[in-house]
Amino acid sequence: MATAVMVFTRDLRVRDNPALAAAVDDGDQVVPLFVLDDAVLATSHGRPNRLGFLLESLVDLDASLRGLGGALVVRRGAWVDQVLAVAHQVEAETIHLADDVSALARRRLDLLVVGAANDGIEVHAHPGITVVPAGEVVPKTAPKAAAPGVVAPPPSRFDEYKVFTPYHRAWLAHQWRDVVPTPATIDLPDIEPGSVPALAELTTEERSPDVIAGGEAEATARLKTWASVSLRDYDTNHDDLAGDLTSRISADLHLGCLSPLEVATRLRTRDGGAPFVRQLCWRDFYHQILAARPDAAHGDYRSRGDRWNQDDVELQAWKDGRTGYPIVDAGMRQLRREGFMHNRARMVVASFLVKDLYLDWRHGAAHFMDLLVDGDLANNQLNWQWVAGTGTDTNAHRVFNPLRQAERFDPQGTYIRRYVTELEGLSPTETHDPPPDVRDERGYPAPIVDHAEAVAAYRSRRD
Numbered sequence: 001m002a003t004a005v006m007v008f009t010r011d012l013r014v015r016d017n018p019a020l021a022a023a024v025d026d027g028d029q030v031v032p033l034f035v036l037d038d039a040v041l042a043t044s045h046g047r048p049n050r051l052g053f054l055l056e057s058l059v060d061l062d063a064s065l066r067g068l069g070g071a072l073v074v075r076r077g078a079w080v081d082q083v084l085a086v087a088h089q090v091e092a093e094t095i096h097l098a099d100d101v102s103a104l105a106r107r108r109l110d111l112l113v114v115g116a117a118n119d120g121i122e123v124h125a126h127p128g129i130t131v132v133p134a135g136e137v138v139p140k141t142a143p144k145a146a147a148p149g150v151v152a153p154p155p156s157r158f159d160e161y162k163v164f165t166p167y168h169r170a171w172l173a174h175q176w177r178d179v180v181p182t183p184a185t186i187d188l189p190d191i192e193p194g195s196v197p198a199l200a201e202l203t204t205e206e207r208s209p210d211v212i213a214g215g216e217a218e219a220t221a222r223l224k225t226w227a228s229v230s231l232r233d234y235d236t237n238h239d240d241l242a243g244d245l246t247s248r249i250s251a252d253l254h255l256g257c258l259s260p261l262e263v264a265t266r267l268r269t270r271d272g273g274a275p276f277v278r279q280l281c282w283r284d285f286y287h288q289i290l291a292a293r294p295d296a297a298h299g300d301y302r303s304r305g306d307r308w309n310q311d312d313v314e315l316q317a318w319k320d321g322r323t324g325y326p327i328v329d330a331g332m333r334q335l336r337r338e339g340f341m342h343n344r345a346r347m348v349v350a351s352f353l354v355k356d357l358y359l360d361w362r363h364g365a366a367h368f369m370d371l372l373v374d375g376d377l378a379n380n381q382l383n384w385q386w387v388a389g390t391g392t393d394t395n396a397h398r399v400f401n402p403l404r405q406a407e408r409f410d411p412q413g414t415y416i417r418r419y420v421t422e423l424e425g426l427s428p429t430e431t432h433d434p435p436p437d438v439r440d441e442r443g444y445p446a447p448i449v450d451h452a453e454a455v456a457a458y459r460s461r462r463d
Contacts, residue, residue, distance in 0.1 A: 001028045003090045003189055007083055007097040008034045008072075009105070011128045011256035012057045013216040014064045014182050018126040021180045023096040026124075029189040031090055032065050032072050034058055037079035040104070041202065044369040048205045049339035050251075053214035053373045057257050058196045060215025070186030074194040080111045087121055090189045098256070099125035101134050101291035102377050127177060130284045131260045134291035137161070137170045160292035162392055164285050171281050179262050211339040211373055212251065219252035227267060235275040239344045241330075242414035246343065247276070250374035253283065260284075283379055289392065290378040297381050298362065300390035307461075308360040317448050318353055319367055324439070324447035326416045326423060326431060327406035328352045333419040339373040344409050350387040351400035356454040358461070361388035399455050406432045420444070 004027030006020050012034075014020060023030045040046065062072035075082040087095055095116055099109070113123045127133045135158040161167035199207070212218070230237065230245045237245040252258040264280050267273040290296055300306075317323050321332035331345030341349070346368075353364045365384040369375040385391030389398065410416055413431030417423050422444040423431050430438060439446055 002094075003027050003029045003031065003092045004094045004096060005031045005033055005083065005087050005090070005092045007095060008032065008061065009098055009256075010100060010254065011098040011259075012054075012061050013219075013257055013259060014061070014068065015216065015220075016128075016179045016259035016262040017098075017182075017256075018128050018177075018180050019096040019098045019124075021183060022124060022126055023094070024183040024186060026094050026096065027092070029090070029187045030070065031086060031092065031189060031191060032061075032070055032186065033083065033086055034061075034072060034074055035079045035082040036074070036076040036197070036202075037108075038077060039079065044366070044375065046203065047370050047375075048199065048203050048207045049211055049371055049373045050375055051202060052199045052207045052211065053251055053339075054255060055196055055199055055202075056214035056218075057216070057255055060217055060257075062193075062196060064216060065186060068183060068186045070188040071193045072196070073188075073191060074196055076197075079108050080115055083112060084115050084119070086191070087116065088119065090191055092121060094122045094124060096124050096126060098128040099133065100129050101287050101294075102297065103294035106294070127261075128259065129256065130287050131176065131264045131280055132171055132174055132284055134284075134288040135160075137167065137174050137288070139166075158292060160288050161285065162289075164282065164392065167285050167288075168278065168281050171284060176261060176265065179259070179265055208337055208339040208371065210337050212248065214251070214255070214257065216257045219249060219257035222252065223247065223249050223258060223263065227270070231267065231270060231276060232272040234272040238275075239409050241342055241344055241410040242412065242418070244342065244415075248340070250376070250379075251340075251372075253280075254374045254376040254379075283376075285392075286378040286382040289382055296385070296391075297377050301382070301385055301392060302390055302394050304390055304394065304396065306360075306388075306390070309358045311357065311359065314357050314448060315353075315359055315363055317445075318349070318357065318359075318364075321420070322445050322448075323352065324445040325352065325402040325451075326413075326420050326434070327402045327410065330410075330416045330419040335368070335371050337419065339371055341368075341372070342415075344405070345415075346383070347387060348400045348402055348405045350384055351398070352402060354384075354388045355399045355458050356402075356449055356451060358454075358458055361385060361390065397459065399458075402451060403433055 004023040006023035011017055065072050116123050138158050226247045237243055253260055260280055264277045268277045321329035323329055328349050331341050331349040335341045350364055353359050354361050361384045365381050368380055382391050386393055389396045413428040416431050422442040
């Protein structure tokens with residue numbers, strides 16, 4: 001009787017899961033496995049907002065697998081060692097998992113392939129993390145990465161698209177894979193499943209008070225509700241800060257509670273679907289950048305030779321939402337309260353950090369990764385670099401004026417007052433830029449820098 005091990009990573013779902021479907025096809029019995037990797041738990045991925053969402057998603061995944069006749073086998077330790085230990089225990093012939101793009105994911109896969117080969121076990125990596133796998137859409141003269149189902153070559157073996165627009169055209173023209181059916185049944189061999197630990201067993205820190213719930217069931221309901229109400233007008237309304245009309249599925253996509261391919265396939269032809277699916281293309285674009293250039297997670301994709309300021313006081317004021325710029329402070333306080341920030345606000349607060357304060361984008365990226373439920377290495381780091389001007393678009397003079405952004409995208413000040421409670425009851429004009437006496441009376445700080453002067457100083461460095 002053939003046995004396969006299916007290792008879940010960032011594909012915590014049973015719908016449209018190529019690795020799970022392949023494991024079921026490959027083995028009479030299947031071990032659905034998730035390993036709580038100590039190396040990952042020690043990083044920002046082990047922070048409570050994202051960790052809590054992960055654990056909820058694993059509980060939901062276990063319920064889905066049990067509904068199919070199986071169960072989720074949970075282990076903790078060194079990822080490669082635990083996967084191989086389970087494979088040996090059940091005498092598996094194959095191991096299946098979703099391919100991923102980070103340096104850590106590549107290193108784990110390479111070590112797993114070597115370790116499994118020593119025991120005659122085949123390892124198969126499958127698509128599922130993105131709509132189109134990294135390296136499958138490349139410039140015409142560049143070699144492609146390996147085909148799905150085959151362990152991919154080192155990321156440096158393919159040349160990435162460095163500009164979004166031509167990538168978007170090629171991505172839309174590319175033949176996407178078909179959505180994979182959910183397995184009808186899963187036959188689990190004789191193995192102790194273990195259990196999903198409680199958050200308190202892994203960390204003493206608490207989550208933000210208003211984080212969303214994790215899991216495929218929650219994600220599916222969230223997307224269905226949003227698409228029925230807001231998809232049609234997405235292109236018009238997605239920047240409306242007060243309206244909060246974005247899909248809120250970024251965390252679901254990050255941990256694969258939703259299939260990016262299934263989402264894109266189902267929504268692309270609906271009214272409003274094209275601009276929404278374009279955002280999924282941006283996600284794929286950054287994943288293929290990180291696959292080819294894993295160093296971009298921590299270093300400039302295109303360095304400009306910045307000599308960043310060092311000011312711990314200003315950095316802490318930014319983190320705490322005490323800059324004196326209401327739209328910036330609202331975004332930062334939303335992040336602390338919800339483990340989420342509206343995308344328009346993300347651009348505004350990022351611009352303020354790297355342009356007004358001229359502080360290193362890595363400080364901002366690290367703070368986001370500490371708190372964001374959707375903290376995705378490719379999206380987070382490369383979006384920060386887009387704002388900083390060190391990424392794929394090196395526009396050094398892109399600056400978001402916080403007052404103008406507030407007036408345009410939160411004209412009534414509703415978003416600001418939702419999070420900056422010191423400003424409750426003020427008129428829109430006073431909300432956007434409170435007078436000095438109002439600030440003093442309400443305990444709200446004066447602007448930490450003068451925007452015009454700060455931007456002039458920033459631009460003088462670039463000229």
